[in-house]
C-alpha cells in the first residue's frame with residue numbers, strides 16, 4: 001500500500017502530487033550529483049502548495065501523503081521509515097502546524113518558520129504542513145507570507161483550507177501557492193476504504209452514506225458506539241419538536257452532548273500533558289536555582305492550561321457542528337423525498353421521521369434547513385452556543 005492509497009476517490013490530485021514528488025526526487029538527486037534535470041519535469045515541483053476541498057475530502061491526508069512522498073526514497077512507498085514517521089507525525093523534517101485552539105498564533109508560526117529555514121536533517125526537504133490555514137491570525141499569516149515569498153531552497157509549505165476564498169486564505173499567500181482541489185469522495189470509495197481497514201461491508205456502506213463522503217466521520221461512525229448513539233439522538237430531534245418546551249429541551253441536549261464530548265476528549269489529553277510538562281520542568285527539585293525554575297514552570301503551566309482551554313472550546317464547537325451537519329442532512333432527506341428524487345438518503349435509519357415531515361410545505365422544509373445553516377454561521381461568528389442553538393430549534397418547531 002503506497003501513501004497515495006490513503007487519498008480516497010481523488011485520482012486527479014494523486015496524479016499531480018505523484019508527478020511533483022518525482023520531480024522533487026530529481027531535484028534532490030541533481031543537488032547530490034550536480035547534474036540538472038529537464039525543466040519540464042522540474043516545473044512540476046514548487047515550494048508552496050494549497051490543498052482545498054470540502055470538510056472530509058482529505059485535505060490534510062493529501063498534504064501528509066505528499067510530505068511522505070517528498071521524504072521517501074521511493075516516492076511514497078508507504079513502507080519505509082520515512083513514510084511511517086511522516087504518517088505518525090514524528091519525522092524530524094516534517095513540521096505540523098495544527099491549531100490547538102480556535103486559531104494559529106503568530107508565535108507558533110514564527111517558531112515553525114525559523115525551524116523550516118534550517119537545512120533538512122535527512123538531506124531531502126523541510127516540509128511545513130499547516131492543516132487549517134484558514135485559522136491563521138492575521139499576524140501569523142503575515143509571518144507565513146514572508147517565508148512563502150522567499151522560501152529557503154529546501155523548504156516546502158503545504159497549506160490546507162476549505163477554499164481559495166480570501167476569507168480562508170489571504171490573496172497574497174494564495175497567489176504564491178499551487179492549488180490542488182479535492183472533491184467529496186463518492187460513498188462507495190469511502191466504504192471501500194473502511195472495508196480495507198477491517199470494517200464489515202454492510203456497516204461500512206451505512207457509515208459511508210451517513211457521513212456524506214467524510215472519511216474521518218465514516219471511520220468513527222463505523223467503530224464508535226458513542227458516536228452512533230449521539231447520531232441517533234440528533235436524528236430523533238426534528239420529529240420531537242412539537243411544542244416550545246420540546247424545542248428548548250432539544251437545544252439543551254445538543255449543547256450538553258457537545259460539552260460532554262469535548263470534556264471526554266479533554267480528560268483523555270489534559271492530565272498526561274500536565275504530567276509530561278511537570279516532568280520536563282523537573283518538579284520537586286530543591287537545589288540551587290529551584291525558585292527561578294519554579295517560576296518559569298508556573299508560566300509554562302499557565303500557558304499549557306490556556307491552550308487546553310481553547311482546545312476544549314474548539315472541540316465543543318466541532319462536536320456541535322457535526323450534529324448540525326446531521327440535522328441539515330435530515331431536512332435535505334425530507335426535500336429529496338418530497339421531490340421524489342432518486343438520490344441516496346443520508347439517514348436511511350430515520351426514514352420514518354423523514355416521511356412524517358414530508359407533510360410540511362416544501363418552503364417550510366427549506367426554511368428549516370436554512371435555520372440549521374444559520375446556526376452554523378452564528379457559531380462560526382462566536383455567538384454563544386446555547387443562544388444560537390435555541391434560536392435554531394425554535395425555528396424548527398413543527399406546526
Ligand SMILES: [Zn+2]
Nearest residue numbers: 072077080083
Ligand atoms: Zn517510503
